[in-house]
Amino acid sequence: MKYLAAPALFLALATSASAEAGPMTITRSGSHPVQRTPAANCTGDVRFIQLAPVSSPHRSSSTSVTFARGARTAWHSHPGGQTLVVTSGTGWIQAWGEKRQEIRVGDTIWTPPGVKHWHGATATAGMTHLTIQGIVDGRVVDWNEKVSDEQYK
Amino acid sequence: MKYLAAPALFLALATSASAEAGPMTITRSGSHPVQRTPAANCTGDVRFIQLAPVSSPHRSSSTSVTFARGARTAWHSHPGGQTLVVTSGTGWIQAWGEKRQEIRVGDTIWTPPGVKHWHGATATAGMTHLTIQGIVDGRVVDWNEKVSDEQYK
Numbered sequence: 001m002k003y004l005a006a007p008a009l010f011l012a013l014a015t016s017a018s019a020e021a022g023p024m025t026i027t028r029s030g031s032h033p034v035q036r037t038p039a040a041n042c043t044g045d046v047r048f049i050q051l052a053p054v055s056s057p058h059r060s061s062s063t064s065v066t067f068a069r070g071a072r073t074a075w076h077s078h079p080g081g082q083t084l085v086v087t088s089g090t091g092w093i094q095a096w097g098e099k100r101q102e103i104r105v106g107d108t109i110w111t112p113p114g115v116k117h118w119h120g121a122t123a124t125a126g127m128t129h130l131t132i133q134g135i136v137d138g139r140v141v142d143w144n145e146k147v148s149d150e151q152y153k
Numbered sequence: 154m155k156y157l158a159a160p161a162l163f164l165a166l167a168t169s170a171s172a173e174a175g176p177m178t179i180t181r182s183g184s185h186p187v188q189r190t191p192a193a194n195c196t197g198d199v200r201f202i203q204l205a206p207v208s209s210p211h212r213s214s215s216t217s218v219t220f221a222r223g224a225r226t227a228w229h230s231h232p233g234g235q236t237l238v239v240t241s242g243t244g245w246i247q248a249w250g251e252k253r254q255e256i257r258v259g260d261t262i263w264t265p266p267g268v269k270h271w272h273g274a275t276a277t278a279g280m281t282h283l284t285i286q287g288i289v290d291g292r293v294v295d296w297n298e299k300v301s302d303e304q305y306k
Contacts, residue, residue, distance in 0.1 A: 022265055024248040029259030051261060051285075052236045058287040059212035062236065083205045083215065085283070087240070095177040106182030108204060112175055130238070132204075132285060134211040 037065075037073075041143050043152075044071025046120070054135055061140050066128040067091065072120025072152060075144040077113070080134020084109040084119065091127030092152075093119040103127075118147045190218075190226070194296050196305075197224025199273070207288055214293050219281040220244065225273025225305060228297040230266070233287020237262040237272065244280030245305075246272040256280075271300045 037046040045068035052062040060080070064087070075096070084093075086107045093109060094100040096116040103109060103119075111117055113134075121127040133140040190199040198221035205215040213233070217240070228249070237246075239260045246262060247253040249269040256262060256272075264270055266287075274280040286293040 024246070024251070024265070024268055024270060025263045026246075026254060026256065027261045027263075029257060032261075051238060052263075056236075056287075057234045057266060058236065058285055059233075060285065060287075062285055080212075081210045083209075083211065085204060093177070093179075098177070101179060103179065104182060108180045108185075110178045110180075110205075112177070113210060115177055117177060130283065132211055132213065132215055134209075134213075 041074050041076070042071065042120075043074070043146055044068055044120075046071050046073070051130070052132075054138070054140055056135075060132050060134050062130065062132045064128060064130050067121035067126060069121045069126050070123055070152075071126075072147050073118045074146045075116055075118050077116045077142050077144070078111060078133050079113055079136035079139050079142060081113045082109075082111045082131060082133040084111075085130040087128050087130055089127035090122050090125045091120060091129065092122055093117065094151075103129075116144060118151075120147075120152075123153065194227050194229070195224065195273075196227070196299055197221055197273075199224050199226070204283070205285075207291070207293055209288075213285050213287050215283065215285045217281060217283050220274035220279060222274045222279050223276055223305075224279075225300050226271045227299045228269055228271050230269045230295050230297070231264060231286050232266055232289035232292050232295060234266045235262075235264045235284060235286040237264075238283040240281050240283055242280035243275050243278045244273060244282065245275055246270065247304075256282075269297060271304075273300075273305075276306065 032049050034047050034049055048063045048065040050063055052058055054061045086103050086105050091103045092100050093103050185202050187200050187202055201216045201218040203216050205211055207214045239256050239258050244256045245253050246256050
């Protein structure tokens with residue numbers, strides 16, 4: 001499958017246990033289910049694994065998301081803001097009303113609460129990033145309309 | 154400097170802005186200060202960069218920590234628990250009263266609140282991991298005694 005060709009880090013990442021109590025838990029590389037982002041919330045092939053669940057005692061959730069080239073989220077915002085860390089490839093990110101910017105491995109992006117934006121791969125290269133988002137009233141994201149091809153390019 | 158020879162991902166990671174409001178902020182790879190873990194809280198060469206600050210609206214903080222071979226944290230616990238994601242190298246982790254375990258790239262470790270433990274590099278290889286820890290009463294960690302050479306090996 002296509003996503004198996006994605007960078008090793010993405011394949012390797014796995015979730016932590018969601019239980020608040022109990023012993024230390026190690027989830028080995030590659031052993032966690034890869035999930036697909038629902039089509040309503042993205043364009044193209046977008047897959048992720050959950051690193052820290054929304055029920056986390058961290059009060060934040062964390063994922064690793066891989067976008068195939070051309071793939072991107074829909075427009076959206078985060079009620080608790082979001083930190084992204086690009087771990088592989090090259091991507092694009094754009095806040096509403098601002099210019100699209102290229103993001104590369106090691107770049108970190110802070111999107112404040114409520115700022116409408118999208119992120120994804122470039123048209124020619126895939127991209128993987130880690131995400132950390134605050135949980136506000138049980139929510140980590142508010143979805144809006146899709147990013148049109150005109151907006152994307 | 155020695156840490157400059159560390160894996161690219163570590164060097165590349167950078168912090169997000171701490172402001173809750175304002176525009177999206179991109180911190181470029183390599184542009185964030187590398188900090189040293191205080192000697193009281195570790196053994197050997199342990200350096201980190203802050204990805205999401207303790208004042209984060211995420212209600213969790215996040216760092217990338219690099220351990221030179223032989224280096225490790227002191228024994229400690231996290232009032233809000235901690236998720237680790239190994240991003241480079243090979244390390245060891247041990248919960249109090251349990252066996253030491255080896256952790257490798259892509260492994261994810263969940264340590265529940267209050268569980269006393271340590272983590273670090275192996276005796277022969279460095280290790281870098283991302284961390285996400287919950288903030289409880291402004292604290293992300295409670296430090297204990299150092300890990301002796303006997304405990305480490």
